[in-house]
Amino acid sequence: MPASTATSLLAYCRPGFEGECAQELAAHDADSGGGGYARAERGSGFVEFVLPDADAADRLARSATWRNLVFSRQLLRALGSARNLPARDRLSELLPIVQADAFDGEPRRWCDAWVESPDSDAARELAPLCRGLNAALIAVMKKDQMIDRRSRWRLHVCMTATDAGFVARAMVDAAAPWPGGIPRLKFPQAAPSRSTLKLEEALIVLLDDGERERWLKPGMRAVDLGASPGGWTWQLVARSLHVTAVDNGPMDAALLGSGLVEHLRSDGFRYRPSKPVDWLVCDMVEQPRRVAALMAQWLADGACRHAVFNLKLPMKKRYDEVQQCFSLVRDALAGRVELRAKQLYHDREEITVYARALD
Incomplete structure (x- = not known):
């Protein structure tokens, strides 16, 4: 039977990082008044954060955005x-939850409906069920x-088992525009390594369309630290940027033949560049605070305008480590820095950060 969870938020995350996702939501909850708690199972790929009332849920939703x-x-x-959804008529249990949601006293209208599942091994097996249920739901x-x-609301059904799931809603312009929050990217065969997908995803997730158009223009100059064999450099060259690839290891021959790449074994x-560059990217395997300090120095010195870098996280206290790295960067620039970060689909035990110094 349906169980009311109208005062909770549902967050999708990387399996194994439910604890960090819950910590982050709890920190935002504390800032917005507190009183909530997380329900999560390790490896499930999602967290339910329960609030005491609808007002508290609204406050947290305004504070903790995607x-x-x-x-x-x-x-x-x-x-x-x-729970205990009938195998032959799951919609009979799910639709009353949808129909009970009203807006301005009228049943809510939806621009679309997505039936999805978390990104866990078990939940991925639900994909065929989700596709069939999605078609049936849209038809009804x-x-x-x-x-x-024209509605600004999208309906989400998150199936957590063949007989269980959540019904949820999202405001389209405030939510990830991809099912499961995952942009599906195809590996470019010409790229020298799969790490190229990390930077591609970062540029899609951390920047909007207008920012990519303004900030990634042909002819701009970039530095790729720890570039070998060139996965991140490839993304920049594909956008016609001139790249200085810094690494003692070898670079992909086709990249070097593009005329846009200078390889420095250093x-x-x-x-440090002889003059400021537009972009600095870095995917070096190193302690996260050491990488954060390096990025902060480049930005504080004006050596780059924009930076994208990965922070490889420790096995324990990963959320705390992220906060310490952010504080390190903010302190180095006296708070005059914009930071955006996400644990991307193509990340593993790491997060990807975009940073730029503010005037």
Whole structure:
């Protein structure tokens, strides 16, 4: 039977990072008044954060948005959950939860509906079920005139088992625009390593369309620290940037033949450009605070305008380590820095950060 969870938020995350996702939500909850608690199972790929009332849920949803959370790929407002769903008629239990949600006294209209599952090994097996249920749900919603493509609301059904799931909603312009919060990218065959997908995803997730157009223009100059064999350099060259690739290891021959890459066999922690560059990217395997300090120095010295870098996280106290790295960067620039960060789909035990110094 349906169980009300109208005062909870549902966050998708990388399996194994439910604790960090819960910590981050708890920190935002404390800042916005407190009183909530997390329900999570390690490896599940999601966290339910329960609030004492609807007002507290609204406050947390305003404070902890998808864009400013590091460990959450998607953040939704839960409308209810259901267990023991009948295998032949799951919609009979899910639709009443949807229909009970009203806006300005009228049943809410939806621009679309997504039936999805968390990114865990067990939940991924639900993909065929989700596809079939999604088609059936859309058909019923169209028949009942619940779909309005102009609506700013999107309906989400998160199936956590064949007979259980959450019903949730998202405001389209405040939520991740991909099912599961994961942009599906295809590996470019010409790229020299799969790490190229990390930078591609970072540029999609951490920057909006207008920012990419303004800040990534052909002819700009970039430095890639720890570049070998060139996965991140490839993304910059594909956008016609001139790249100085700094690494003692070899670089991909095709990249070197592009005419846009200069390879310097040098220590990434010691190298500095002769004049400021537009972009600094860094995917070096090193202690996160050491990388954060290096990025802070480049930004504080005006050696780069924009930076994208990975922080490889320790096995324990990962959330605390992230906060310490952020504080280190902010302190170095006296707070005049913008930081955006996300644990991307193509990240593992790491997060990806975008930073720029503010005038």
